Ligand SMILES: Nc1ncnc2c1ncn2[C@@H]1O[C@H](COP(=O)(O)OP(=O)(O)O)[C@@H](O)[C@H]1O
């Protein structure tokens with residue numbers, strides 16, 4: 001067990017996700033790619049953590065592991081105190097369904113479903129009726145500037161609209177852990193700000209955590225902390241302005 005964690009945690013609510021020496025290699029032998037080489041990171045509860053770094057440094061791999069979409073090869077990880085590696089397959093699937101909202105870089109919308117149906121999937125999986133779920137989906141879509149788009153086919157929408165559908169689907173079931181891969185990449189400045197404010201608001205509870213991978217320097221100021229990745233490790237964590245002022249009105 002490592003005790004000298006290099007990453008400071010100053011969050012009033014403690015640590016939501018704790019990673020120590022987490023490693024992941026894709027492929028074998030001469031084709032092996034060491035995507036993560038020993039990540040040490042504490043992700044605070046009640047906060048928005050951004051993850052930045054050059055293309056290929058392991059950001060998507062890391063967030064896929066902490067969301068339970070991918071397993072690690074080595075190291076330790078707890079998410080809200082739970083080691084996902086010890087869960088049986090069905091328990092892990094249930095945990096993902098209930099606790100995680102994930103915005104994929106490529107959106108991953110289901111083309112056969114309407115926009116509102118795509119967004120309502122997490123609620124239906126939790127047992128909500130389709131009618132009620134679609135109604136909630138349409139309300140959330142309206143707050144993201146997609147009023148009246150619920151019946152559209154997702155692939156008929158622009159990239160920015162599809163991205164907001166993906167965002168709505170990740171938020172609809174109010175997940176404890178929200179993980180976003182470049183959530184503003186297809187949005188203009190005003191929409192990007194609106195979406196990020198919504199995403200950040202979701203972090204403001206002690207049993208929550210939000211992790212956002214981004215290159216978008218227009219939104220860095222919204223971070224409580226920014227973890228910098230390089231070549232498969234987290235080499236630096238900077239606390240943001242928000243976190244320097246824990247007494248500010250934005251904290252719960
Ligand atoms: N499924 C995979 N199979 C093989 N290599 C992969 C796979 N996923 C990612 N990689 C490789 O792992 C490294 C890290 O990728 P990724 O986590 O996607 O980086 P980032 O999101 O920072 O761009 C890259 O070299 C990438 O090519």
Ligand SMILES: [Mg+2]
Pocket residue numbers: 059060061105181
């Ligand atoms: Mg990526």
